[in-house]
Amino acid sequence: MTKERTYSRYTREAATLLARQIQLGRKQHKWTEHELAGRTGISRATLQKIEKGDLSVAIGLVFEVAALVGVTLFDAERGSLTAHIARTDDKLALLPSAVRRPRKSVDDEF
Numbered sequence: 001m002t003k004e005r006t007y008s009r010y011t012r013e014a015a016t017l018l019a020r021q022i023q024l025g026r027k028q029h030k031w032t033e034h035e036l037a038g039r040t041g042i043s044r045a046t047l048q049k050i051e052k053g054d055l056s057v058a059i060g061l062v063f064e065v066a067a068l069v070g071v072t073l074f075d076a077e078r079g080s081l082t083a084h085i086a087r088t089d090d091k092l093a094l095l096p097s098a099v100r101r102p103r104k105s106v107d108d109e110f
Helices: 009-028 033-040 044-052 059-069 078-094
Strands: none
Touching: 009 044, 009 059, 033 044, 033 059, 044 059
């Protein structure tokens, strides 16, 4: 028995937008659901979930389908993703490796 996960409105709307862009891309390529599913190596049922914006589908599958139909996820130029990753890695390297909440000071004055 799996627990139903709740998502924010923003997350649901973003998933719906990406789903519709994927569906549009598929139709612009004049591919059937069977053709795109076959090209991606997934079942037609999974593709239908992706095109409905189902948030239970693995993000890697969604990104792969989006890339295959030509949906731009982050940047039009693929090489710039590498640059973004490098800049983010640099920022992460400057931050502490673990995040801790500040401890409450103990008032031991009697």
